[in-house]
Amino acid sequence: MSDRPIRITVDGEALTGIAGQSVAGVLLAAGRISWRTTRSGAPRGVFCGIGACFDCLLTVNDVPDVRACRRPAADGDEIRTQSREENT
Amino acid sequence: MSRHVVIVGAGPAGLAAVEHALRAGARVTVLDQAESPGGQYHRRPPGADAARHGRSDFDRRRRLLAHPRCRWWPGAAVWAFDRVENRLHVLRGQPDGSGRRRLTLVPDALILATGAHDRTLPFPGWELPGVYTAGAAQALAKGERVAIGGRVLVAGAGPFLLPVAESLLDVGAEVVAVLEANPFTTVRKGWSARPWRLAAQAGKAGELGRYAATLARHRVPYRFGRAVIEARGADSVREVVTAGVRADWSIIPGTERTYEVDAVCVGHGFVPQPELAVAAGCVLDGGFVKVDGEQRTTVDGVFAAGEITGIGGAVTSAAEGAVAGRAAAGEKPAPALIRARDRALTFAGRLASAHPIGTAWRSWLREDTIVCRCEETTYGELVRATTDPARPGPHALKLGTRAGLGPCQGRMCGPAVSELCGGTERHHRPIAQPIRLGELAARTEGEPG
Numbered sequence: 001m002s003d004r005p006i007r008i009t010v011d012g013e014a015l016t017g018i019a020g021q022s023v024a025g026v027l028l029a030a031g032r033i034s035w036r037t038t039r040s041g042a043p044r045g046v047f048c049g050i051g052a053c054f055d056c057l058l059t060v061n062d063v064p065d066v067r068a069c070r071r072p073a074a075d076g077d078e079i080r081t082q083s084r085e086e087n088t
Numbered sequence: 089m090s091r092h093v094v095i096v097g098a099g100p101a102g103l104a105a106v107e108h109a110l111r112a113g114a115r116v117t118v119l120d121q122a123e124s125p126g127g128q129y130h131r132r133p134p135g136a137d138a139a140r141h142g143r144s145d146f147d148r149r150r151r152l153l154a155h156p157r158c159r160w161w162p163g164a165a166v167w168a169f170d171r172v173e174n175r176l177h178v179l180r181g182q183p184d185g186s187g188r189r190r191l192t193l194v195p196d197a198l199i200l201a202t203g204a205h206d207r208t209l210p211f212p213g214w215e216l217p218g219v220y221t222a223g224a225a226q227a228l229a230k231g232e233r234v235a236i237g238g239r240v241l242v243a244g245a246g247p248f249l250l251p252v253a254e255s256l257l258d259v260g261a262e263v264v265a266v267l268e269a270n271p272f273t274t275v276r277k278g279w280s281a282r283p284w285r286l287a288a289q290a291g292k293a294g295e296l297g298r299y300a301a302t303l304a305r306h307r308v309p310y311r312f313g314r315a316v317i318e319a320r321g322a323d324s325v326r327e328v329v330t331a332g333v334r335a336d337w338s339i340i341p342g343t344e345r346t347y348e349v350d351a352v353c354v355g356h357g358f359v360p361q362p363e364l365a366v367a368a369g370c371v372l373d374g375g376f377v378k379v380d381g382e383q384r385t386t387v388d389g390v391f392a393a394g395e396i397t398g399i400g401g402a403v404t405s406a407a408e409g410a411v412a413g414r415a416a417a418g419e420k421p422a423p424a425l426i427r428a429r430d431r432a433l434t435f436a437g438r439l440a441s442a443h444p445i446g447t448a449w450r451s452w453l454r455e456d457t458i459v460c461r462c463e464e465t466t467y468g469e470l471v472r473a474t475t476d477p478a479r480p481g482p483h484a485l486k487l488g489t490r491a492g493l494g495p496c497q498g499r500m501c502g503p504a505v506s507e508l509c510g511g512t513e514r515h516h517r518p519i520a521q522p523i524r525l526g527e528l529a530a531r532t533e534g535e536p537g
Contacts, residue, residue, distance in 0.1 A: 018232075020134020025232035033324055034217035040464055043323050045217045047461070047500075049224025050128060051121065051183070052205040052361070054495035055461060063186050065495075065522070069227070070183035072123065 006075040010035070017073050024049070024056050024068035027079075035068070035081040058082055090115050090157070093416045094176060094193050096166050096364060097201035099127020100402040101394025101409035103149035105199045106158060108413030108425075115157045117193060119164040119178060121521075125150050127203060128223065129402045131231040145406065167521040169198075169367040171387070177532075184522060191533050197389050197416035200365050200377070201409060204358035204395035208244070209449045210467070210504055212318045212457045214354070218325030222252045222355030229255035236261070237351025241328050243267040243316040244355040246443040250299035252353060253308060263308045264347050269315040269356075270443055271335050278442025292403075292435070317344070317452045319352055328352050337446025356445055359503060360396040363520035375503075375513060382421055383412035391416045400436025407432040450508060459508065460501040462494020467508070474509045482511035 004019040008026060017026030024046045027035060034043035035058055047055040049069050056068040059080040093109045095102050098120035109116050118125075126132065130146050153160040161180060165188075168177040174194055181188030206221035208214065220236050222244060228234045229252075240261045242253045245268060253266045268275065303310055317339060318329040332343030362370075365377045370385040370392065372378060377385055377392040385392050393412040394405035407429040414421040453459075455468035473489045485491070491505050492498030497517050498505070506513040 018134060021232045021234075025228060025234050028228060028236065029232075029234045038462075038464060042215065042464070043217050044215070044461075046220060046224055046228070048205055048221045049227040050205055052496065052499045053221075053461065057495065060185075063184070066184040069224075070121070071185070072182075 006073060008073055008075070008077040008079055010079045011081055019075075021073055022069055023058065023060065023066075023071045023073045023077070023079060026073045027068065037083040041083075091196040091416075091418050092117065093197045093199060093413070094195035095119070095199045095201060095413075096176075097127065097203055097394070098122070098125035098153075098160075098162075099201060099203050099394060099405065100129050100146075101203070101405035101412070102127070102199070102201035103146070103152075104406040104409030105201060105391075105393055105413035105416070107149050107152055108410045108421075109199075109417040110152060110155055110157055110413075112414050112417030112419040114197075114417035115159075116155075117159045117161065117195070118153060119161045119166055121163070121165055121183065123162045125153060125160075125162070128227065129405075131227055133231060133233050165521040165523075166364060167519055167523045169364050169520075171367065171369050174389070179521070179523060179527060186524060186526070188527060189533065190527055190530050195389075197391065197418075198368070199383075199391045199393060199409075199412050199416050200368075200370075200385075200396060201392070201394045201405070201412075202361045202364060202396055203405075204360045204399060205499070206355045207357045207359045207445075207503060208354050208500075209356045209445070209452075210457055210459045210501075211316060211354075211452045212454055213320055213325070215458045215461055215464075216319050216321050216325050217323065218321065218349075218351050219319050220351065220353045222248060222353050225351075225353035226252045226255050229259045229261075233259050235259040236353060237349065238262060239264055239347075239349045240351045240353060241265055241267070241316065241330070241347055241349050242353050243269070243314070243330065244357075245269045245445065246355065246357055246439070247296065248355055250296070250303075252355070254299055254302050256353075257302060257306050257308070261351075263303075263306065264349060265330075266303065266308060266310045267314040267316065267330060268310070268312050268443075269333055269337055269446060270312065272312040274335060274444065275312065275442045278440075278444075279438055281438075281441075314343075315339075315449075315452070316352060316354055325349060325352055333446065334448070335446065336448040338448035338451050356449075357443065358395060358399045359499070360399075361499075362396050362515050363517045365390070365392055365396060366515045367518070367520060372515065375515070379408075381426065382415040383408055384415065398433070398436055400432060400439060404429075404432035404436045459504055460489075460491040460494065460498075462496050462500070463490040463492075465489045465491040465501075470505065470508055482506070482509065482514070485509055485511070 034045040206223040393408035
């Protein structure tokens with residue numbers, strides 16, 4: 001494993017990950033297990049891990065509704081957590 | 089000019105199809121959503137050189153992606169198939185990103201090897217952060233070396249729970265127990281009927297032995313006839329309740345036990361991903377794509393292989409992919425390939441009979457248990473809607489309760505809702521993958537030549 005470090009920000013907070021990790025992987029490794037709220041306000045994070053459940057949606061570089069488990073994290077990515085209301 | 093075979097999915101089935109379509113002289117285009125080939129089975133950490141399972145076959149097939157007659161398109165989301173024009177619509181670029189390229193392909197033959205995802209039955213608290221599918225735990229551990237928690241309980245049905253527990257131990261998690269909901273008698277009866285038929289899968293016995301040794305070394309108990317029936321916590325999982333269950337998975341009163349954990353992973357088998365096959369007009373049988381002895385679907389020129397035709401694991405998928413690759417390239421598959429596929433199917437049959445899904449799982453549910461995760465539709469709402477004479481039929485049920493209308497489009501709750509409400513599951517999703525409106529409006533790049 002090359003372990004080349006990358007840095008992303010999540011709601012302004014800086015996190016470090018490893019090149020090749022998904023955005024979800026970087027967040028989970030940093031101890032964040034939820035980053036989206038549902039219509040009722042309940043917290044959600046990763047559930048299926050392979051892109052089928054859409055529980056892990058977040059905003060990457062101003063593009064909303066990106067599945068955190070499918071998107072490889074890139075150095076300098078600005079991530080924002082999102083609520084369901086924001087986009088419906 | 090040789091036939092152009094397009095293969096969707098670069099997991100064990102898709103890669104075997106690539107190898108055999110190339111051997112039969114076809115031109116091949118292979119598409120996968122991921123950046124690297126292998127599918128869920130051969131998932132590896134960034135920069136890792138070799139997979140642990142099936143290394144030689146996988147590495148040989150992976151190298152074929154550089155073959156002069158092979159075109160490899162990673163990062164490709166196939167979002168629709170137009171059966172009138174026989175045209176496959178593809179977006180290439182960052183997953184769910186903006187600015188992806190829109191392309192189309194018109195194949196001479198199409199092989200669908202789109203695989204499956206975990207099925208997790210609903211239970212109270214399954215929507216809490218910290219509850220994961222078994223596949224998610226595996227993907228994060230194997231693909232990213234991230235443990236889903238410090239103290240993890242693994243539960244559900246099927247042999248897949250064992251490699252999941254092993255992967256969790258590998259990345260430093262403490263696995264408090266592995267629970268198989270089926271009783272030992274069901275599992276033994278399923279696997280040991282006519283054992284000589286399993287000779288072809290002898291490698292699997294060794295693999296099981298290795299998992300057993302790993303669990304023993306880490307003092308992880310493996311229990312039959314126990315299930316997770318509730319997850320508790322405020323904003324994330326703090327504890328999990330398990331119970332002894334009968335052969336039909338009904339709870340045995342008084343057997344409840346609570347574990348303190350920070351993560352739970354649960355898998356009750358797998359659900360196929362048949363959207364493109366449905367779009368192509370292929371007939372399904374019990375939710376799986378119906379195929380003949382040469383992996384042909386009911387639609388001319390469309391073949392299917394791997395988990396979308398039935399759940400049988402990587403060996404079965406690859407055996408089906410090999411047959412599909414030959415047949416799609418216009419060659420008669422050799423009898424040896426057909427025999428290998430048929431032996432693998434026997435194994436798949438065993439798997440299904442040894443690890444069935446008990447029908448009494450609905451007894452775990454309460455009135456306020458969420459069934460549709462996206463729309464937060466509860467069991468109570470579904471039951472009331474089913475008995476409401478003003479809402480006859482599954483369509484009205486869906487509109488009335490919103491079950492299946494959220495972002496996942498029923499991928500997670502579909503089987504549960506259809507089982508609870510006595511309807512049939514609908515797999516028709518005209519847009520197989522999310523596409524942004526701007527991308528839909530953008531100009532399509534056609535296939536040259």
